[in-house]
Amino acid sequence: MATDRVPRVVIVGAGFGGLYAAKNLAGAPVDVLLIDRNNFHTFTPLLYQVATCGLEPEKIAYPVRGIFRDQKNLNFLMGEVRSIDTKQRRVTVQTNGTTRQEAYDYLIVAGGSATNYFNMSQLEQFSFELKNLDDAVTLRNHLLQQFERAAWIDDKAKFDAMLTIVVVGGGPTGLETAGAMYELYEHVLRKEYPYLRNQRPRVILVEATDRLLIPFPEDLQKSARAQLETLGVEVVLSNPVVETGDDFVKLKDGRVIATRTLVWAAGVKASPLGEMLGVKLQRGGRVPVLPTMEVNGLEYVYVVGDMAYLEDKQGKPYPMLIPVAKQQGILAANNIARQVVGDSQHTFSYKDRGTMATIGRSRAVAWIYNRIPLTGYLAWLAWLGLHLISLLGFRNRLTVFISWVWSYWTYDHSVRIILGRNSRETKTERLPDTVPVPEPAVRTANTP
């Protein structure tokens, strides 16, 4: 880059990979343009708490411009990337009804992941996902609406389907969601819905393979299952979903579960942004990168996080986890800064501090540094502390902490409100109980 102009780095995505890349370019002699379709960064590990009425959505969303208020070399564009031209070095962004071309000298693509339905269109139509904040609010609205409906329905079969929740996927998201839903049901909703007092809540966790939490050691896998089952969650293993509909899930062994709520947490794939790069993709749509995080075969283009396909020394691809994304984002930023001044680039080596998954109040498993196994209360405390420290912004951390302490003391989940168009025009409306009645033409304020 032998120009007088300051090089321009365009970063696509304000998830963990993009955010840490942008932060690490603060002191570099570059201009940074960060692009995201939302104006906020989402703390995704707590989406399930938003979906289960434990936290306000705003608590885990942090405005991008607030994060970078003091970083003078950064500008933000809210919009969606529609194409990437790696020859002309520019991206096309759609933003509020207009289209912009943004030129780059260096590009970091950090689009994260999307739900993988493995081409099962039924599944996509009838299930809920938990990948972003809108998903979480939509699921929260849906769940609460099922309870309100069930309160006034006579048909026993429909009633049962409304009160049965099926979570598919034995990874951390599946466990966390199933556990939190059971607790919401058992400790909060039962007290508020008279018809639930003598009803056993049904939350069913379904996993296709024969074990939960595949990357964990076997004793932690077993502990996780035991903790779920003593809580009250039904665990079904070795049983993939073969069919889904409006009000049922069918498993491979032939059993049919009547449910209005299927949460699909059994698959992720890379963001479709990878397809815009014109290179051959790896499994799950991931983009093969060099250990410098540069895309194999492209100049000036880096891919980090869930979208990047890079193998470790054992030949296994690095997992789609937040710490990987963070560390890769930092490396890509530093490598660009090195390229700008003509230094040689560094290569990725993952500092793995282990993994953990929470199941509920005082229930969790943790595998610290992939050496020390923790279960139950201790693992839960470790999980709590880690996530609290990771939440961005002092105010958010303080109020999240208060929410958690409060929930722990009182078993309260007080964010039980059905708010927004999400509640009316999404999947929640796909099966009216009887006849569809058109929405009123004008709904005026405060009219119940």
Add this chain to the structure above:
Amino acid sequence: MATDRVPRVVIVGAGFGGLYAAKNLAGAPVDVLLIDRNNFHTFTPLLYQVATCGLEPEKIAYPVRGIFRDQKNLNFLMGEVRSIDTKQRRVTVQTNGTTRQEAYDYLIVAGGSATNYFNMSQLEQFSFELKNLDDAVTLRNHLLQQFERAAWIDDKAKFDAMLTIVVVGGGPTGLETAGAMYELYEHVLRKEYPYLRNQRPRVILVEATDRLLIPFPEDLQKSARAQLETLGVEVVLSNPVVETGDDFVKLKDGRVIATRTLVWAAGVKASPLGEMLGVKLQRGGRVPVLPTMEVNGLEYVYVVGDMAYLEDKQGKPYPMLIPVAKQQGILAANNIARQVVGDSQHTFSYKDRGTMATIGRSRAVAWIYNRIPLTGYLAWLAWLGLHLISLLGFRNRLTVFISWVWSYWTYDHSVRIILGRNSRETKTERLPDTVPVPEPAVRTANTP
């Protein structure tokens, strides 16, 4: 009521009137059915703080079932009342695609108020209102989107319109909204949008009459105006809006203000539920009631709060204020309890503790017991304390308090996120920068 059956009281609306009526029937020998189209009660005095990124919407919404968890004689139905049959004594409720008939022995209608556009369809189309939580979130999303758009636009005229906010209405809502918007702009957004650093924010408060806060004494009216103007808000008096469009407001004196954000806080009318009662309505669609809160000419039907038309001893109708609604709700409940046991009913007498309006940080006016005038810091403290005490639920009160203290210390408004379908399919999208996008065919519920 000489039956063995316990009498059934149906309450329509979980606003302040309906809520306090329901609470006051806790010990009475009746069954209570509370109906609202939302599953939560809204603390409406703080809607403007949600719209200006100061509070999460969930902070001022409290789930109805949570409020009445321990009230065994109450059931809740989430739905919308479509008709009232005062002869057969039943209401028709639409709930989740189905229609229910609910019989009553006694009915309390507490539907509150709606925005009054005085039949100006332009105004309804192009302005934002602040009557419910969805309105507040919609306005928040819109405001933040204007700033994101303005960051990337070259056309100076469009740029100015995006950054000019016009609030119409010189009552407390208008003052509070204008003041909070100015503070959001001045203390938060200016620091995060580089293009705003040298830009003067424009927030204009427009009032049709020659004074602000009409029911207040003149010195408080003048103080309110002075406090607004020293803050930075432009105040325009004696100048009704005569025309509005996508991107302008025209006033009676001929001046045209280019703006993309018109907040209409200049009129309310009673909920259209009143029309279902088949009685002659008063001005603003209010239902004439006896001093017992029973509807003039109907048996077993009470109307309370904003919907009720009742004159005080001076012949002036009681104002559409929360304390009036609360006290009337309590009276109606107690009168029903008296009727059930054959006691004679009481009549309404209003305990007026005065009124207040806040303008911003340390800026307010208060007229305690309609005798003691307070201005500035003291009035602001009084306002703060009163609202904090009034917020339902200890957890909400505590976290709202933290939010406020935090905002005061840091000038932070950290809830600056654009979330939900509200941000994509409402007025915010009505004027794309280039190509026109058709309005959604049906403007449902939460679209103002």
